[in-house]
Amino acid sequence: MEIPAPRRTRIQQEKRELILEAALEVFSTNGFRGSTIDQIAEAAGMSKPNLLYYFRRKEDIHETLMQRLLDTWLAPLRELDDIGDPLTELRSYIRRKLEMARDFPRESRLFANEILQGAPRIMPMLEGELKTLVDEKAAVIKGWMRAGKIAPTDPWHLIFSIWATTQHYADFDVQVRAVLGPDRGGDGRFEDAARFLEQLFIDGLKPKT
Amino acid sequence: MEIPAPRRTRIQQEKRELILEAALEVFSTNGFRGSTIDQIAEAAGMSKPNLLYYFRRKEDIHETLMQRLLDTWLAPLRELDDIGDPLTELRSYIRRKLEMARDFPRESRLFANEILQGAPRIMPMLEGELKTLVDEKAAVIKGWMRAGKIAPTDPWHLIFSIWATTQHYADFDVQVRAVLGPDRGGDGRFEDAARFLEQLFIDGLKPKT
DNA sequence: CTAACGTTTGTCCAACCGGTCAAAAATTTG
């Protein structure tokens, strides 16, 4: 299953990193088809043929980027575990996801771009690895519900809603900042969001008597 | 402010509609730069030069599409009003937004694409019209909170969370369907989502008693 | 009927884009 990584010189490792960093920037803001090799090469400070010496095809860059992304992207969900208090566990999952939206917005947008276009390159992974993981965690959550630790509801849609609300702050960042305006759209917006989401997911909107 | 619509023949109106419908399909699945005039022309059943007779530039199609989109897109929020019970009012706003995600997924994806790329074409509208509308509705919601009708929290982030959770079912549809699998990913997913979201926004996850 | 006007199409072009190639430059190895 695992393809052995080709032997690489120090220069090759460094330059490949440089290219991937530049490509993340370019791909995440222009999409795959909207980005050109020239743009990536310029962002990486090298000529186009030189870039193509390290990655034979444009798609190879995107593929490498996507593979790396998926591992780190699902890490928070993998950590969701049966040990500890369920509400606390969910709360910290939400917090971790929001931190990822704050610290890795480009990765989030790259992923969003891929899904928006119908996930042509990662469909098998969604139906395989991702579905398995989500089903597994949904079972854990169902256990919490049966034990009366959290209100009974649909675990899958619960996970979707956590993804949606947190990633929104990365994918729709420009809209969030535009609406909040210069005053409230500064760095504090993530703390405001964290406070709000915690309250929403724990208590909802119904007033306490 | 308002540019007078040019006089148009019956054929021009019909053909322009045809093109816009085709362009919505193509743009929403491939993005602006990923779509070609040829693709749109073929989807509209006409030749490329013929299409260019009705819309001088590719950008003109996109712009027209975007202008129409924004009106219908914000309609549900405009309807959010002070009359009636606050919780009911919010519930039906969520339901309406979810129905739009179900019935107009292409419009949702077109909008998502634009925002993801940094909203280069509609930034003024976000900072102007949209911000004004949201601020206005946030004030309404704040009133409900002061009156003790709903729990006090941040109205802006509340609106963001409604946008995020509902549009997720249009923008990330392939992911939702892949994770739910063939059994639960059918037409029933929107009703499941509606039930879940209602419970989440009203009661949250904390178990009763 | 026919002149005027609206619509459609084939052809063409310049810019762009992904990718190749051979040769030059730099680096490593013996």
Next chain:
DNA sequence: CAAATTTTTGACCGGTTGGACAAACGTTAG
């Protein structure tokens, strides 16, 4: 140092794309 190997670059190519244009075709009004 010199040979071998790796890295970098300029020039180039074929295919695609947005758009221009003029000629052909269709429609309508006098």
